[in-house]
Amino acid sequence: MTTERLTDRKRAAIVRAAVAEFRASGFEATSMDKVAATAEVSKRTLYNHFASKEALFAQILMQLWDRSVALLDLAYRPDRPLHEQLSALLLQKVAMVSGEDFIDLARVAITATIHSPERAQDMLQRLAEKENALLTWVRAAQKDGRLQAADPLQVVQQMESLVKGSAFWPQVTMGQPRLGTQAQKQLAADTAQLILSRYAAQASAN
Template identity: 55%
Template sequence: MTRAPDPTPAPSRLTDRKRAAILDAAIAEFRATGYEATSMDRIAASAGVSKRTVYNHFPGKDALFAQILETMLERAHAQADRPYRPDAPLRAQLLDVVRAKLRMIHEADFIDLARVALAACMHSPDLARDMMARLGTREAGLVTWIRAAADDGRLDIADPAFAATQLESLIKGVAFWPQLTLGQPPLGKARQNVVADEAVDMFLARYG
């Protein structure tokens, strides 16, 4: 069972090390058993800490899971976000953005935890609203890129947020949702490149 890579240096304080151990253990438990079957007791045992320690860091399972998704999204979108460059070719820039997103959503931790999140949200409307709000915030990087290109006169777009949603749909309709909901295998590198090329060309044919 692999664990999510930690993008930050190993914590030096004992309390930080315990928090990191709790998060790692929770990721492994959620991936292995799903949201409903995972308990704070199991997480504490797996992390090698007391249940009181787990609750000192996180008030409940919802908060712990939300923190895991927040950390995962921060890491993933930090890898995928690209600043708009007015001096660089438009298609090459957008293609780089799309390919980075494809790499992100093909990480094992990302798809596994997304599957856990989907199942959890079906049982908890409050959690679903919270997760959608977090996801919407993390998708803002693409909107920012599209808005910058539009402001620079290189894209003819009146609603950057809607255009970003369209581009996301072109990508995830092939490379995310079938894998998440239907159990289809992840796309290979060559197929990812085809999806990226087609999505970018369709987007630019409409807005370029």
């Protein structure tokens, strides 16, 4: 058990070191040697945990995603107002894409995309395999008859475009400041209201 805990601690140290190096130097300039030195582990230990720099970066993205989807109870509730539920879900989404780590690593991922579209496509595919909480919620609300029978993927894409258009892309591409707590809540509430004004079934918006 002691060995297992030591292994877990070393893996965590590697991930922390990789996050710092990727944020500071970008994907291309970060080497496995550099990550091993920052994590204070041998290269052999590093490669025992991660076969490549690509695998290490993909793991970081997955951990960011896992942390974000664990923040709230995301299940659809037939006994709760739609706006209340959707605002809470969207607030989680806004908080995720507004996070400092997420924004910094997104910049790294975009750079990786430019230099190697194939590598970035693999990373994005792994993320896409994660169940989208918004998509699950929309499908459940449609099944319950409280949302119109529109294409659920289109509904989610519209929500994500509204969220990222204010809380993600301006920060990633133009260096605008991250949204504060109140601005995040307002964006989530406004997006929920806009989506429900279009897709809520008659008398189901509340």
